[in-house]
Amino acid sequence: MTRIAIVGVAGRMGRTLVNAVQQDDGATLAGGIVEPGSSLVGADLGELAGAGRVGVAAVDSLAAIVDDFDVLIDFTAPRVTLSNLAFCAAHGKRMVIGTTGLSDDELAELDGFRERLPFVFAPNMSVGVNLTLKLLETAARALGDEGYDIEVIEAHHRHKVDAPSGTALKMGEVVAESLGRTLKEHGVFERVGQCGPRTDKEIGFATVRAGDIVGEHTVMFATEGERIEITHKASSRMTFAKGAVRAARWVADQDKGRYSMQDVLGLTGSV
Numbered sequence: 001m002t003r004i005a006i007v008g009v010a011g012r013m014g015r016t017l018v019n020a021v022q023q024d025d026g027a028t029l030a031g032g033i034v035e036p037g038s039s040l041v042g043a044d045l046g047e048l049a050g051a052g053r054v055g056v057a058a059v060d061s062l063a064a065i066v067d068d069f070d071v072l073i074d075f076t077a078p079r080v081t082l083s084n085l086a087f088c089a090a091h092g093k094r095m096v097i098g099t100t101g102l103s104d105d106e107l108a109e110l111d112g113f114r115e116r117l118p119f120v121f122a123p124n125m126s127v128g129v130n131l132t133l134k135l136l137e138t139a140a141r142a143l144g145d146e147g148y149d150i151e152v153i154e155a156h157h158r159h160k161v162d163a164p165s166g167t168a169l170k171m172g173e174v175v176a177e178s179l180g181r182t183l184k185e186h187g188v189f190e191r192v193g194q195c196g197p198r199t200d201k202e203i204g205f206a207t208v209r210a211g212d213i214v215g216e217h218t219v220m221f222a223t224e225g226e227r228i229e230i231t232h233k234a235s236s237r238m239t240f241a242k243g244a245v246r247a248a249r250w251v252a253d254q255d256k257g258r259y260s261m262q263d264v265l266g267l268t269g270s271v
């Protein structure tokens with residue numbers, strides 16, 4: 001039985017994760033962390049998540065539950081996640097990280113933990129998106145150098161704080177790598193005013209923020225006379241949460257290292 005603690009347990013993903021852990025026979029809910037000083041300290045995690053009383057109270061520090069859990073699931077914010085990595089590395093814990101919006105420097109800092117603890121880091125934990133990454137690799141190899149323009153379009157709820165989404169960036173990276181390009185050189189993240197026609201090799205990104213959209217991603221391959229669109233639509237956060245719990249059970253048996261959802265799902269290859 002994997003003992004799981006959830007940080008950011010009052011958030012959209014945190015609450016969904018409580019339900020996902022409760023529904024998983026191989027996992028047990030060992031703790032939940034809210035922001036320091038939060039009025040939710042002491043609240044029952046199940047009641048917080050609308051899952052009924054579970055008898056585990058929210059705390060506001062990892063130190064308060066350090067002996068209770070094996071794996072920490074973290075869907076919060078970049079600086080919070082990096083601080084939790086340091087804590088988990090120092091205390092022999094494992095992590096599953098879904099946080100997006102890390103800067104290049106923050107990504108380098110995160111990567112530095114690969115020799116200090118086992119952790120899974122993925123911008124999208126759904127099985128569907130991770131399969132889509134494989135489809136994109138195949139499509140890019142077949143179409144990308146044949147005059148097809150590549151655009152990535154994503155839509156999310158009005159509360160999302162980072163853009164483009166981590167998933168959109170990952171999709172762009174997979175396509176770029178398959179074609180020997182980089183997003184640094186070929187990514188186009190803004191078009192406004194007299195920006196001129198598109199160049200052949202650019203990979204464009206477009207972002208929608210509206211209402212309660214859970215998460216939608218399309219990669220378009222367009223040329224004269226036809227257009228191929230590969231789309232994934234999430235309609236419930238439970239798809240991410242179930243993936244994260246699966247990753248937590250998996251990482252509990254791994255050696256130190258940084259892993260992706262491709263590793264968890266056994267989808268071999270470069271993504």
Ligand SMILES: NC(=O)C1=CN([C@@H]2O[C@H](COP(=O)(O)OP(=O)(O)OC[C@H]3O[C@@H](n4cnc5c(N)ncnc54)[C@H](OP(=O)(O)O)[C@@H]3O)[C@@H](O)[C@H]2O)C=CC1
Binds near residue numbers: 033075125240
């Ligand atoms: N990889 C994946 O599959 C997915 C990734 N995500 C990513 O997960 C992240 C969170 O998304 P979402 O749940 O929608 O965001 P929310 O804002 O709903 O949740 C984040 C939570 O973290 C809490 N928090 C902030 N600082 C701390 C701290 N120091 N200690 C404990 N808790 C803290 C916040 O508390 P407070 O409200 O008090 O500020 C909030 O409850 C985003 O980066 C998002 O992109 C989302 C869905 C799927």
Ligand SMILES: O=C(O)C1=N[C@H](C(=O)O)C[C@H](O)C1
Binds near residue numbers: 123156
């Ligand atoms: O913030 C969200 O909600 C989501 N974020 C992730 C991302 O940035 O890709 C994954 C999912 O699309 C939902």
